[in-house]
Amino acid sequence: MNKIYDPKRQEWEALLSRPTQKLGDIEETVNTIFTAVQEKGDEALRTYTQKFDGVQMKNFEVSEQSFNEAESLVSAPLKKAIKQAYENIKCFHKAQRTPAIRVETTPGVECWQEKRPIQKVGLYIPGGTAPLFSTILMLAIPAQLAGCKEIILCSPPDSNGELPPVILYTARLCGITKVFKVGGIQAIAALTFGTKSISKVYKIFGPGNQYVTVAKQLATKYGVAIDMPAGPSELLVVADDTAEPSFVASDLLSQAEHGTDSQVILVSTSKEMLTAVEKDVEHQLQQLPRKEIAKQAIANSKLIFVPTDTDAVELINEYGPEHYIVCVKNTQFYLDNTANAGSVFIGNYTPESAGDYASGTNHTLPTNGYAKQYSGVNLDSFMKSITFQKISEKGMLLLGETIEIMAEAEGLQAHKNAVTLRLEKLKETVN
Template sequence: MKIIERPTRNTWSELIKRPVQNYDSIEATVKLIFKEVAVKGDAAVHKYTDLFDGVVLENLRVTEVEIQEAIELVSTDLKTAIELAKSNIKRFHEKQRTIPISLETVPGVMCWFEKMPIQKVGLYIPGGTAPLFSTVLMLAIPAQLAGCNEIVLCSPPDQSGKINPAILYAAHICGVTTIIKAGGIQAIAAMALGTETIPKVYKIFGPGNQFVTCAKQVATQFGTAIDMPAGPSELLIFADETAKAAFVAADLLSQAEHGKDSQVVLVSNSKNLLQKVIREIPRQLADLPRKEIASEAIRNARFIYMETETEALDFINEYAPEHFMICSADEAFFIKGIQNAGSVFVGNYSPESAGDYASGTNHTLPTNGFARNYSGITLDSFQKTISFQKLSPEGIQAIGQSIEVMAAAEGLEAHKNAITIRLKELQYENS
């Protein structure tokens, strides 16, 4: 681990680079599985679950008996923690409901918006060594609040053909309507296309590996929307002399343990702080169960010294991190100045772990620089907006002539006539 000192702006493009995600080598496999799922349905999902996950399933759908068995396996402490997280996430997302907008643009012309739920949504929840039951909360709670009729959850089974009990418990208490034992490409294909057992959905949410990410992109070719482009998880911290080095090191490692390709960046205007953090990381790393994974990510971490906060902020906005932590005496400067970030954590006692689990904000966020143009998941992600308008006779007379002129200028005579015929009718009625 070494400090990059005062990088010039012409080198920033290299410093903000993420791992290149090239799906060319796997796209053919993804499309092949999509075609097979389209033709063979459940049989194809069973085939690839056996091939990729090494388990032969009797049924794809999780039964009520399995859910009840899973509930019994979740400890009381974990249930209590999940319930607390659920409460905070629900409260924060409930506050995101917007007041309907209505406006009479001119007398007799009333325009308004109505928010409608996306009727059928699919949630993909990774399993494996880190089963993300927290992601169930982050996706199912706003889906339920939005009023989605069908909430389909897919998660890969373990070698015994079971889904992690905490995932099932979280799904049960958050209103998931269908739980499917399937992961990877075949799960995304099934939700995009529909099978005998797995309902077709209109939008797919959730993180995953490169195969899942590629499959989600292919799903869009079949008319299924996705939440956002995804990539390795990332954390950028700005820390000055007021930061606690042990806290900063812990936060960097919490991100590094997600995966070997996790992106970890520390920016500081204090060389002393940078050195303290670099010395602290090995001490904490030694005790981590996932130290092999975290070590690989930390080897690729960037420790950057910037002389001024202004220059640091410019760099951070260029980087556009998924998670941005502010540990600064002048936190207001960064709060006001940050333009590109998925989620921001302010102060020494606001670890990124809080947002991952229980503070209330959503942890499904744009990565790979997409924070420049994407938002994280909100209640709106599970809704669509429909615009309405109603014109009275007074209203169409007020704007009709302008519409006729504009339609004629675009050469759309039928558009013009739809107005003219009404204006003539009104003129006749009033004569």
């Protein structure tokens, strides 16, 4: 790993850059596929599934028979683990429900806010070298709790044109029945425009590679919302001499094995910690089945020494990590001053893996510095707030003149008239 000691602040931006491709390298491909899917629908989906996934597809939708077969192919221990994770995630997200807010701003002027589910949502579940069935739990559970009427799931097929049984088992456990074997840019395009097989949705959720991230951003140009820009995974650990080096190394590697474009960073006020963690990373790396993937990610990663806790916090906020592990003596200082992070993990015994799978928090989080302005997925991600108001005769008499004066000052006479007519009517009634 690259070791950097006490970098100057003017070097931070370059030091903290992500190993991402330039947007221009990706946009052309995404635009081409979007246009094809918009114009040719399922035919384009078949063409690009053949090109990128190496399989010819007749039907994209998963059959009831496939769901039933998947049930028997998932081991009992894995089913038990998924069910426990399901309960924890459901418990945490159910607790995020909030009641309607109702206020009388002026006597006779009542305003309130209520939440409503987004009716149609699309869930994208990455496949490839590691089919992320856990992401189904993270997206489908809050979607169901929110009350979304139509939930469509897309995931790339394997070389046999199928989805892993664990993907189908988890989808069914979460009550998802509309599952389609299509991935990548073409899946996002299908959810954006709709095809004969796949319905158009109002909002798209789910992580993916840089191509999927750009595809989601393009979808917004066609009136479809997205959860957030979520690309290659990343982790930042801040650790001092109170941390266990082997634990820190294991956490760094847990993210490095996600993909070759992942990035992991260790920030420390201890040079000894950097050296110890680097040694442990090298040792543990050799034992990993996904060693070659992790190696390439480690090449994008850094060990950074800073002299003070204040320097560390400021550098971390500048980075805005997706996953952020805090393993230091002065824990509260770091937590109090955390401004930019997707999800925070505290202490020697809180690995990021817990949040990835089963503690209850959501693992669909903003990457690439977007934690500076985006939240991770939560129950409200699947809902929208609608405001209501009702004004009585008394309320109109008390508020009307204020509205008239403001409307006239803006030169909007019709706005003023809408109030004036009502006030005149009320005065007639009083007289």
